Amino acid sequence: MSSEPVEVFRGDELAEGDPTPGMRRQVAFDGGGLWAGLVHTEPGASSGWHHHGEHETSLYVVRGAMKLEFGPGGGDAVEAGPGDFLRVPPHTVHRESNPTDDRSTAVIGRAGQGPPTINVDGPDPA
Incomplete structure (x- = not known):
């Protein structure tokens, strides 16, 4: 059993x-292989x-x-709205966009080690 306290991270x-x-990320916490925060587009x-x-x-x-483009040449895409979840596998090159007239906000959870974001020039060609 753990004696570590529960923590609150105020919005x-x-x-x-x-x-x-093109996006703004806000971090609630980053540690122990877990990262949590928000992204606004x-x-x-x-x-x-x-x-x-x-x-x-x-x-x-x-x-x-949110629209996420990915895959060879960035030719694949998925769209999600309020109440939807998206899963992005490790090392998947992608970009997010907001196809609406309203600011989008999503809650992010990441599990893993190393830098949480690596910016690149683009996906591998098709």
Whole structure:
């Protein structure tokens, strides 16, 4: 049994997260192989291409919509809205965009080791 206390990370005290152009990440906590926070994408914006190294990533869309492009040449895509979950496997090069007129927000959970975000020029060609 653990004697470690339960911790609270207040929403108005989140730290700025690792940058990727076109999106804003906020970190609640990062430690012990678990990373949690938020990502915000403005209307019509697209992020830069990136992957999350060894991390497995889960996103839960709270508000707005998210489109994730991935695969050879970035030719595959999925879209998710409020109440939907997305899973991004380790090393999957992708970019997020917001196809709506409202700011999107998603809760992020990552499990893994190493840098949580690696920005790249783009996916491998098709």
